[in-house]
Amino acid sequence: MTPDPLHLSPNIPQGGPGGGARPPGPAAGRYLTALGAILHRELARFLGQKSRLVAALVRPLVWLLVFAAGFRAALGLSITPPYQTYITYETYILPGLLGMICLFNGMQSSLSLVYDREMGSMRLLLTAPLPRGWLLFAKLLAGTLISLLQCLVFLGIGYAWGIRPPLAGLLAVIPALLLTGLMLGALGLLLSSLIRQLENFAGVMNFVIFPMFFLSSALYPLWKMAEASPALARACALNPFTQAVELIRFSLYLTPNWPALGWTCLATAIFAAAALYGYDPARGFTRAKG
Amino acid sequence: MTRTPPRRTAPPLPRVGRGWGRGAAPLAATLALVLATPARTDEIWVTNEKDDTISVIDTATLEVTRTIPTGERPRGITFSKDFSRVYICASDSDTVQVMDPATGEILHDLPSGEDPEQFVLHPDDRHLWIANEDDAVTTVVDVESRKVVAQINVGIEPEGMGVSRDGSIVVTTSETTNMAHWIDTATHQIIANTLVDSRPRHAEFTETELWVSSEIGGTVTVFDIATKAEKAKIRFALPGVNQDLIQPVGFEFTPDLTTAFVALGPSNHVAVVNMQTYEVETYILVGRRVWHLAFNRDHSQLFTTNGVSGDVTVIDVASRTALKSIKVGRFPWGAAFRPTE
Numbered sequence: 001m002t003p004d005p006l007h008l009s010p011n012i013p014q015g016g017p018g019g020g021a022r023p024p025g026p027a028a029g030r031y032l033t034a035l036g037a038i039l040h041r042e043l044a045r046f047l048g049q050k051s052r053l054v055a056a057l058v059r060p061l062v063w064l065l066v067f068a069a070g071f072r073a074a075l076g077l078s079i080t081p082p083y084q085t086y087i088t089y090e091t092y093i094l095p096g097l098l099g100m101i102c103l104f105n106g107m108q109s110s111l112s113l114v115y116d117r118e119m120g121s122m123r124l125l126l127t128a129p130l131p132r133g134w135l136l137f138a139k140l141l142a143g144t145l146i147s148l149l150q151c152l153v154f155l156g157i158g159y160a161w162g163i164r165p166p167l168a169g170l171l172a173v174i175p176a177l178l179l180t181g182l183m184l185g186a187l188g189l190l191l192s193s194l195i196r197q198l199e200n201f202a203g204v205m206n207f208v209i210f211p212m213f214f215l216s217s218a219l220y221p222l223w224k225m226a227e228a229s230p231a232l233a234r235a236c237a238l239n240p241f242t243q244a245v246e247l248i249r250f251s252l253y254l255t256p257n258w259p260a261l262g263w264t265c266l267a268t269a270i271f272a273a274a275a276l277y278g279y280d281p282a283r284g285f286t287r288a289k290g
Numbered sequence: 291m292t293r294t295p296p297r298r299t300a301p302p303l304p305r306v307g308r309g310w311g312r313g314a315a316p317l318a319a320t321l322a323l324v325l326a327t328p329a330r331t332d333e334i335w336v337t338n339e340k341d342d343t344i345s346v347i348d349t350a351t352l353e354v355t356r357t358i359p360t361g362e363r364p365r366g367i368t369f370s371k372d373f374s375r376v377y378i379c380a381s382d383s384d385t386v387q388v389m390d391p392a393t394g395e396i397l398h399d400l401p402s403g404e405d406p407e408q409f410v411l412h413p414d415d416r417h418l419w420i421a422n423e424d425d426a427v428t429t430v431v432d433v434e435s436r437k438v439v440a441q442i443n444v445g446i447e448p449e450g451m452g453v454s455r456d457g458s459i460v461v462t463t464s465e466t467t468n469m470a471h472w473i474d475t476a477t478h479q480i481i482a483n484t485l486v487d488s489r490p491r492h493a494e495f496t497e498t499e500l501w502v503s504s505e506i507g508g509t510v511t512v513f514d515i516a517t518k519a520e521k522a523k524i525r526f527a528l529p530g531v532n533q534d535l536i537q538p539v540g541f542e543f544t545p546d547l548t549t550a551f552v553a554l555g556p557s558n559h560v561a562v563v564n565m566q567t568y569e570v571e572t573y574i575l576v577g578r579r580v581w582h583l584a585f586n587r588d589h590s591q592l593f594t595t596n597g598v599s600g601d602v603t604v605i606d607v608a609s610r611t612a613l614k615s616i617k618v619g620r621f622p623w624g625a626a627f628r629p630t631e
Binding site for chain 2: 069079084085086087088164
């Protein structure tokens with residue numbers, strides 16, 4: 001039998017080409033119904049857990065209110081695009097902390113996918129007679145919207161704290177946050193296809209989240225990193241998280257950054273394709289591992 | 291140092307012929323307006339202490355459009371009432387230079403005494419009152435006859451110069467004596483000396499008050515003109531910034547006298563002070579070692595000279611936020627507004 005990363009029983013009808021029986025009705029309607037149901041479930045679950053929102057905001061808030069205050073003087077003053085004048089360190093790290101919210105949320109989605117898989121609810125979800133890719137996309141989109149919600153609350157707190165990008169920038173940043181959320185959510189999906197047990201999730205923290213976050217422009221500009229080590233600065237520039245943070249930063253200040261947009265789109269496509277591959281029971285990574 | 295420019299009204303719109311039809315009339319009027327009204331390209335002039343130049347900033351594009359050579363170490367800068375002349379303290383050339391702002395040509399020098407640092411143009415538009423830092427005197431020069439009218443002994447290292455709105459009093463502040471010397475402009479006699487905190491740098495009058503900043507003392511002292519008594523003392527505190535770095539230097543008032551903007555030197559911030567309560571309302575981050583300030587025409591933007599970072603930060607007055615920093619020469623010092631229409 002083909003190893004199934006989703007732990008699906010072969011006698012349960014699956015969606016997608018060659019899947020089980022499909023309910024009658026227009027195809028688009030079925031797709032949207034499934035999308036709406038998954039979004040509703042994820043959102044209801046998130047809103048039902050008030051502590052989750054608080055917990056999600058505490059981490060970046062600690063960085064903003066404590067870490068940034070301590071490092072304000074250490075990092076000195078500079079003018080780097082998209083900023084046109086001198087900025088406080090709090091202003092600098094705000095886009096990085098928005099990226100941090102998306103990063104942790106993406107990884108949390110991956111954790112919950114592994115959990116769902118272990119508990120069997122993933123199996124229930126994927127019994128829907130729709131392509132697996134669509135169902136995974138719906139999960140991805142739900143996680144991204146939750147990230148966006150958290151980011152908007154965080155932006156509001158930042159605004160009250162005195163970090164005030166242009167008002168139009170608060171609108172312009174939404175697509176950038178959505179794209180970042182999709183990219184990191186796709187990465188989370190990919191990781192969840194690789195991780196077999198919840199216990200292995202600690203490795204994600206050590207080998208994915210920390211390197212991605214600290215080896216980026218979230219906390220310090222790349223020119224500052226280059227002063228210490230040009231090799232590290234180049235590594236930071238290659239990090240897709242750096243590109244996503246820069247996309248957020250430039251969008252907030254209404255300045256186009258095509259390379260960051262291109263790299264973020266490319267990374268999103270690669271992670272999504274790899275995640276789809278990973279979740280394919282016939283060819284997935286778990287099969288490769290035996 | 292800046293002077294509020296005279297208010298100007300737009301020229302009347304030309305009449306448009308009837309035969310042009312309904313749609314053409316507004317179009318023609320707009321076209322006529324565009325052709326008749328020269329583009330508003332006001333300027334901020336900034337002296338660059340280390341480059342011996344002036345950088346001219348276009349207030350519309352916020353870019354440097356001209357760099358003009360001057361004498362050595364230009365610092366204080368001010369325009370004549372009609373903006374046809376600009377006076378520049380060329381400190382290390384020991385002269386005040388008179389320049390044609392349209393061409394950038396130095397027309398002549400004025401006898402200023404040694405090391406002129408700051409000056410103020412009397413409301414009569416004829417007498418420059420100049421602080422001579424090395425000689426401990428204030429020199430009065432007639433800009434038309436180009437002769438020294440008087441020299442008044444003041445405290446050691448005079449620097450800040452202010453003139454009352456009615457022109458009856460000029461104040462010189464002396465950096466080492468830590469005093470504001472009140473001089474009667476009619477008799478050229480000192481009529482009062484008032485103590486201020488360490489190293490007074492700049493002085494400005496309102497109708498009823500004199501404000502003096504003290505760089506080392508870290509304060510601005512407000513005096514009542516009538517009694518010459520101290521009325522208030524403004525102190526500054528920036529979270530995370532050492533108190534020693536908070537050094538008030540230049541400042542400017544909004545025309546309605548509700549708000550003062552005070553440059554705080556190496557703390558790299560400008561303080562926004564409520565002129566009724568004398569409380570600091572907020573601080574604005576600008577470039578390094580912010581020194582002097584100048585408003586644009588409608589006082590919607592404030593330009594700060596940042597000596598160490600070699601740039602000028604533009605502040606949006608309404609939102610009290612820094613908009614942009616513009617690279618100029620090395621060690622920008624003084625700033626003055628010039629309308630070009």
